[in-house]
Amino acid sequence: xxxxxxxxxxKPASSGSNGAAPSLHxxxxxxxxxxxxxxxxxxxxxxMLLLRRFEEVAGRQYQMGKIKGFCHLYIGQEPVAVGSMxxxxxxxxVVAAYREHGQAIAKGLDPNAxxxxxxxxxxxxxxxxxxxxxxxxxxxxxxxxxxxxxGQIPTAAGVAFASKYxxxxxxxxxxxxxxxxxxxxxxxxxxxxxxxxxxxxFITENNKYAMGTDIERISAILDIQQKAVSYGMDHAQIxxxxxxxxxxxxxxxxxxxxxxxxxxxLDVITxxxxxxxxxxxxxxxxxxxxxxxxxxxxIKRMETWMLAEGVIDEDALKSMDKEIKDEVKxxxxxxxxxxxxxxxxxxTDVYVEWNWDIE
Amino acid sequence: xxxxxxxxxxxxxxxxEMERDPDVFLMxxxxxxxxxxxxxxxxxxxxxxxxxxxxxxxxELGFAGIGIGAAMVGMKPIVEMMTFNFAILALDQVxxxxxxxxxxxxxxxxxxxxxxxxxxxxxxxxxxxxxSLEAQxxxxxxxxxxxxxxxxxxxxxxxxAIRDPDPVIFIESEILYxxxxxxxxxxxxxxxxxxxxxxxxxDCTIITWSRMVHFSLDAAAELAEQGIDVEVVDLRTxxxxxxxxxxxxxxKTNRVVVVEEGWYWASVGSTVxxxxxxDLFDHLDAPVGRVHxxxxxxxxxxxxxPLSLPNKDNIVExxxxxxxxx
Numbered sequence: 232x233x234x235x236x237x238x239x240x241x242k243p244a245s246s247g248s249n250g251a252a253p254s255l256h257x258x259x260x261x262x263x264x265x266x267x268x269x270x271x272x273x274x275x276x277x278x279m280l281l282l283r284r285f286e287e288v289a290g291r292q293y294q295m296g297k298i299k300g301f302c303h304l305y306i307g308q309e310p311v312a313v314g315s316m317x318x319x320x321x322x323x324x325v326v327a328a329y330r331e332h333g334q335a336i337a338k339g340l341d342p343n344a345x346x347x348x349x350x351x352x353x354x355x356x357x358x359x360x361x362x363x364x365x366x367x368x369x370x371x372x373x374x375x376x377x378x379x380x381x382g383q384i385p386t387a388a389g390v391a392f393a394s395k396y397x398x399x400x401x402x403x404x405x406x407x408x409x410x411x412x413x414x415x416x417x418x419x420x421x422x423x424x425x426x427x428x429x430x431x432x433f434i435t436e437n438n439k440y441a442m443g444t445d446i447e448r449i450s451a452i453l454d455i456q457q458k459a460v461s462y463g464m465d466h467a468q469i470x471x472x473x474x475x476x477x478x479x480x481x482x483x484x485x486x487x488x489x490x491x492x493x494x495x496x497l498d499v500i501t502x503x504x505x506x507x508x509x510x511x512x513x514x515x516x517x518x519x520x521x522x523x524x525x526x527x528x529x530i531k532r533m534e535t536w537m538l539a540e541g542v543i544d545e546d547a548l549k550s551m552d553k554e555i556k557d558e559v560k561x562x563x564x565x566x567x568x569x570x571x572x573x574x575x576x577x578x579t580d581v582y583v584e585w586n587w588d589i590e
Numbered sequence: 591x592x593x594x595x596x597x598x599x600x601x602x603x604x605x606x607e608m609e610r611d612p613d614v615f616l617m618x619x620x621x622x623x624x625x626x627x628x629x630x631x632x633x634x635x636x637x638x639x640x641x642x643x644x645x646x647x648x649x650e651l652g653f654a655g656i657g658i659g660a661a662m663v664g665m666k667p668i669v670e671m672m673t674f675n676f677a678i679l680a681l682d683q684v685x686x687x688x689x690x691x692x693x694x695x696x697x698x699x700x701x702x703x704x705x706x707x708x709x710x711x712x713x714x715x716x717x718x719x720x721x722s723l724e725a726q727x728x729x730x731x732x733x734x735x736x737x738x739x740x741x742x743x744x745x746x747x748x749x750x751a752i753r754d755p756d757p758v759i760f761i762e763s764e765i766l767y768x769x770x771x772x773x774x775x776x777x778x779x780x781x782x783x784x785x786x787x788x789x790x791x792x793d794c795t796i797i798t799w800s801r802m803v804h805f806s807l808d809a810a811a812e813l814a815e816q817g818i819d820v821e822v823v824d825l826r827t828x829x830x831x832x833x834x835x836x837x838x839x840x841x842k843t844n845r846v847v848v849v850e851e852g853w854y855w856a857s858v859g860s861t862v863x864x865x866x867x868x869d870l871f872d873h874l875d876a877p878v879g880r881v882h883x884x885x886x887x888x889x890x891x892x893x894x895x896p897l898s899l900p901n902k903d904n905i906v907e908x909x910x911x912x913x914x915x916x
Contacts, residue, residue, distance in 0.1 A: 324663070358696025367695035374662060376694065379686050385652045386687055389659020396615070396641070396665065416682070419652025426647075580697035581731055583755035587783060587830040589731075 252531030255473050260536050263475040269542050275317050275474060276537065279309040279530050281555050282333040285342055286505075288559045289332065289349055293509045297567075298349045301378075302363045305333035307504035310529045311436050312337040314477030315404055318485045322399065324372045326387035327406040329364035330436070330503075331376055334406055338373045340366065346562035352569035359572045360580065372401075381407060381414030384433065388420040391431035395492055402488040403431040410441025412455055421496065425462040430488035432481070433459075433496045436471070442507045443515040459496035471501035472529045504528075591772040599741035599773050600630045600706075600762065603748035604668055606777070608638055611666060614752060617644040617653055618670030618707070627672045628708055628767050654680035654705065658688045658757070661703035666752060671707035674723050674761055680705070681726065688757040689732030704751045706760035709737075710801055710851050711899055713765065717887035720895075722852025727759040728829045728861070734782060735759045735828040739803035741771035743826055746780030754782060763801035763851075783827045785835035791821035794909050795839040797862055798849040799825040802900060806849050809905035818913055828858050833865065840870045845912040847879035849905055854882040879908040 254260075264272060286304045293302045305312070312333040316325070319338075327334045335345050340356055348355025349363050357367045357376070365376040374390060377383035387405030394401040411417050412435060424431050435455060439446050447453060459466035465487060469480035477499070484495035502524045506513040513521075537543045543551075578589055594602075608614045615638075620627045622635040622645040635643040646653040650671060657669035671677040677684070684705060691699045711720040727735045734756055738744040744762065751758040780786075788803055789810050796806045803824045810820035823839050825832060840846050846866055850859040863878040884898045910916070 326659075355696070357694060357698070360696045361694045365694040367698050369695070369698040374699075375691075377687075379682060382655070382682055382686055385655020385683060386659035386662065388652075389656035389661070390663050391659075392656050393660040393663045393665045396660070415649075416651055416655060419647075419649035420655065422647060422649065423652055423656060580693050580695075582692065582734070583700045583702075584782070585756075587833075 252526065252528055252535050254539060255532050255536040256476055259473070259475045259479065260540070263478065264540065264542070271317075272537070273543055275313050276533050277551060277555070278313045278337060279474065279533065280552065281342070281558065282309045282312065282336055283530055284555050284559045285336060285346070285562070286332060288563060289346070290505065290509065292349070292563060298363065299351070300362055301329065302349065302509045303330040303507065304503070304505045304509070305330055307524065307529070308436055308438065308471065308501045309333060310474040310477045311434070311471045311499050311501050314471070314474050315434060315481040317478055318482040319402070319404070322372065322401040324374060324390050324394070324401060324403040325406070326374045326377070326383045326390060326403060328377050328380070328383060328408060328411070330408065331366055331406070332363070335366040335368070335373055338368070339371045340368045340373055342558065342562040343565040344368070347566040347569050350566035350569070351571060352566055353572040353576070354565070354569040358576065358580075360576070381411035381416040383407065384411065384414075384417050385420040388424045388429055388431055391424065391429035391494070392427065394430055395428070400489060401430070402485050404434060404485075405431055406434045406436055408441065409435055409437040409439065409446050409455065410444075411435070412458055413449065421459065421462045421464060424494040425464040428492050429494050430492045431494045432484045432488055433494060435496070435498050436501050437498050438501050438503045440507065440515065443511065443513075445515065455498045456496065464494055464496050466496040466498070468498045468500065471499035472527060472532070474529060474533050591774055593770050594741055594773050595767070596741045596744050596762070596769045596771070597628060597630045597767040599745035600748055601632060601634065602773070603745045603752070604631065605634060605637065607749055607752040608642060613664065614666040614668065615642040615644065616668045616670060617646055617657055619646055619648055619672045621645060621670050626670070628764070630670070630767070650676050650679040651683055654683040655687065657703050657705070658683050658701060661688070661701045661757070662691055662699055666702050668704045668706060668752060671705060673707055673719060673764065674709040675719055675721050677705065677707065678723070684727070684733070684757070684759070685730050689730050693732060700755050701757045702755045704748070704758045704760055706748070706751070706762065708764040708767070709761035710763045710765065711888065714890060714892045714895060715888075716890040720888035722850065722883065724761055724828055725852065725857045728858050733757050733759055733829060735761070736782070736826065737761045737763075737800040737828060738826060739766070739788070739800055739824050741769065741773050743780060743786070745773055746778050747826060749779045750782055753779070761800070765801055780826070783830040783832055785832035786824045786826055787821060787835070787839065788824045789820065789822040791819040791843065793819040793843055794845040794847065794912050795821045795823055795843045796847050796849055796905065796909065797823045797825060797836060799828060800851065802849045802851050805900060805902055806905055808902045809909065812902065812906055813909055818909060818915065820909060831862070831865070833869070836862070836866060837870060840866060841873050844873055844875040846874070847881060847905065847908045847912050849881040849900060851900060852883055853885055854880060855885060857882065876912045876914065879912040881905050881908045
């Protein structure tokens, strides 16, 4: 992808008179069909829909009081997690921020275990001790789940350092929001990752808002790829609303990390349909802006393309949606039925070697 | 037994552990080509190469995070902070990441990183380079904290810290780097969480650590001439605290003075004093005494600096007070 490409030039026309979402970028989608095959494409769609349905249900369960604390939904950003991870190998690592339910499931975590974690149950992927912002699954090589904005960026570089040191050939995908790029941790990590050629892809999920603050109000520059220029790091802007453009954009960066052990900085243009967290009514953006984005819902756009190209038909879409809804319903039931952590769990897992009394 | 410098004992510990385990590496500012700002890593770049002895930019938060991230996936990094004054910049990675990964992941992760470097008062270095910051780390569950006082302890404790599966904060008194002490040629380690009685005595216990061990021993020698027999307990590990060693000594002497180089408010010394006053109340014949730095930033003026720091005379005075001796 050319470095100076911007998403605004690529944005498809508004929805047609029939109300359907516009399709995907035709040439990229055609190439994807050839490269990936329909089965893989349907699997990618299914994954996006699973993230969507999972989050819709998580939002409802939050409102019902089943999920507490902070809860940041991924709705609207699905092509980022699915597009990036569709090009990964099992041995690759993912490190994410606190809007990470989507990345966790895309990396292969069991939705039951993720939902149970949100419900604070012992069957959760972090035994109920982590919560929405701290999902972990070492076996799946999913390393959080960070609540400190930008804190995961040096840590992810450290995972990449280890991968390179041990010659694992594993790539690290590090996700963070556009709010993170002003943190010192971001800049310190990018400098070292570039200097030391670490196999890490730094993914800005640029949804335009750092919580309630429009990037235009706080960033000295808006073409944030320029941040990477100062570290001599490869960079690109990616259309994170078109699954195939996202897939190819990420693939180039992942290949560079794997084959050349070099990092990439990505400015991925995306949008969240919900507020920053469940308590945010998102009054800092206009209804028109939100409506326009929802008219270009990336899942709907993929549907439009798949139906037009005959990758799938309406019936199959409907039955897939039902299947996914059942799957998410089952995750809720699993979480409901699971026990809370035993009180004895309160003081475990603080240290590996721990033979003294607390307090 | 041969005598070596404190800094060389640290070098031996790191080098031996790097020989022993290929996952151990050293990173930090000036550790490689410059041989360490305090010359703790002399020769290590030549011996182990740039892959394992790594000069970093001046970016404490960033390279602490890289070390911690590498530890999260099973490596055993030694992250050198030129001084712990600068490690304040890395506190987010230490407290929010290293200390919490295991708990937040429900026990899936561990973080076997060692963060080590110079701490405590320097000499005429002014306010930003003369701080005893161990309380910051001791405060935080998930961390372990070690502070050696002698070359022997430095070597044995650092080897233990490197092998430990949890994050260890290892603070070395800057003033002690050039001190000399007996260190055997043979392999040994010193266990985590075990204090050491540096001097036995019957009349009063001094509980202390790091550089203040030496001040306390000097004070004990002077007090012995005055007929007061002082026991000096070197905690060595501050978290976990060796409560049994404290109990044992205080039950014997019934009087105790806690000596620390840093500030007194919400400090390690205050927590030790709190423990003693609650756990050993019935064994005390006097209130728990405390000696500490004055509650001010360190002045540069070298006539004022010694007035801020604890010294032998303060300690002698505090022990006499605890013994009700004028």
